[in-house]
Amino acid sequence: LNQALLGNGAIFTDCGVFGTIAPGLAAGDIGRFELRSGALALFSATNLEVDLTGTGAGEFDTVGASAGTSITVDGTLNVAVGGSYVPAQGDELAIITHDVRNGAFDQVVAPDPGAGSAWRLRYESSQVVLTVTCDADVNGDHAISLSDLSVVLANFGTAGASGNDGDANDDGNVNLTD
DSSP states (O other), X not given: OOSEEEESEEEOSOEEESSEEEEBSSTTOOOEEEEOSSEEEEOTTXXXXXXXXXXXXXXBOEEEEOTTOEEEEOSEEEXXXXXXXXXXTTOEEEEEEOSEEEEOXXXXXXXXXXXXXXXXXXXXXSEEEXXXXXXXXXXXXXXXXXXXXXXXXXXXXXXXXXXXXXXXXOSSBOSTTO
């Protein structure tokens, strides 16, 4: 699809999205897409639009993939915060659940979560978790450790980087300021 996939419901066949995928019936509405069979591919031109109104069940958009299916993640994750939700360090939102996942988002576009905080994605064995953590926690596990430093060192000198690439200060570059 090179158009917008909006709404709620199930997908029962292989589907590739080059445009926008936005759970919910309109901006600010919370919704869910569920892949029931086949594979879902979000390509580099894809925008996944996720609305957040809280951290509880039914308070943020989700995409799910049932057992035996696979999802390929690429493109941009666009986050919109609404309602009375105020992001806080420690918040975790499983925006994608999956059986098999390949790839990662190229970038996250989200409102500022507050001083000293950052949005990070954590790619786990069965879900992609959007989390609010401190700036220096580049892997989103809510701990500053050698694994964060390893990410920075592995990507040192990279331009056009994101927080998950080790760009702790979100200036687009992994360098000594990170």
